[in-house]
Amino acid sequence: MTHPLRQHIEEVINLTDEEFDFVLSHFVQINKRKHQYIVQEGEIVNKEYWIIKGCLKSYFVDNAGKEYILQFGMENWWITDYESFVKQTKSKTSIDCIEDSELLYISFENRDKLTAQMHKMERFWAKKSKIGRIALQNRILSLLKNSTKEKYDLLLEQYPKLFQRVPKKMIAAYLGVSRETLSRLNS
């Protein structure tokens, strides 16, 4: 069976068996249990994670203890604190597992090495960065123009599976409304 990471990468670029083995040799697999973290606020993040299986959230906590979810991650998604990883500054966010998860990570150094030695992978990540940027742009537009109900419906339409896997209060924290308001939406 083809490795899921290979399938994922080959959606963008083609790889020979040898090339994929070389790519994979730069990754390390780890398993985490529900409620465990992979990134903690304040640390300098030097790993980028790819989710084989499971569900995670990246979030920010304000002074009042209120949580704002920036991103959910599920199978075949990349997740990290991108700002900390790229700039090597302290992370403003944390990333926790919402379910038991199997992850692959690549270190900052290995990613550097790999892109330097394999131009294809540089193109792969460049493409991913472009796609990611477009998704963020669209989320900003949605935050500006859509009502809470519309944002909820759009999310439900785009990621129906998410609603079976994460508590509603996290959906609220992602949409930027209180859990009470979310609870009252369909009434």
Added chain:
Amino acid sequence: MTHPLRQHIEEVINLTDEEFDFVLSHFVQINKRKHQYIVQEGEIVNKEYWIIKGCLKSYFVDNAGKEYILQFGMENWWITDYESFVKQTKSKTSIDCIEDSELLYISFENRDKLTAQMHKMERFWAKKSKIGRIALQNRILSLLKNSTKEKYDLLLEQYPKLFQRVPKKMIAAYLGVSRETLSRLNS
């Protein structure tokens, strides 16, 4: 005097005179007057613009005619409908000049050619894409966690010049509040 685009690119990578001339040969300069557009909703965008001088806004208009500003652009900024440019799909946004502006543009094809022939420029744009993505992430976080007053103050702190160049109603359209609310903030 060094070309402003060269200065801009050399903040990320180094270029010889020949290399910069080669890069520049892929660009075309155009001048636009206040109120003129460079991108219109519905078209497939095949140019990316770099602002030599002037001020622009990229915005979305909803069914009610309400305007939402996604990005302002001033000197040394890149601007385009990124989604349309990358995916070659119809643009959801328009881009207008807020002031008379001098622009350089590079076509989709020339950008492709240039990155294929000059790996450095691929790295330059990859870097720009990363930085852009981080900025968008931070804007999302700000939209989620900050009050209107806080968002206003942050924008004022980050881009004080903007407030002398664009009408307040556009600041409101960028922050996602009505112009009346913005007007009442400092009272």
Added chain:
DNA sequence: AAGTCAATGTGACTTGCATCACTTCAAAGA
């Protein structure tokens, strides 16, 4: 110079959402 239009401020009213409080229910742990 007169006339039009855009930008901005402000009052009055309405509404969507936050917050606090309490309840029910189901899942996890001892």
Added chain:
DNA sequence: TCTTTGAAGTGATGCAAGTCACATTGACTT
């Protein structure tokens, strides 16, 4: 099995911000 904890719904209340309306000012046009 019993107990504790988290998820989710719901009522009551207050406030921030939207909407509509109108006035003022300054800029651009002819």
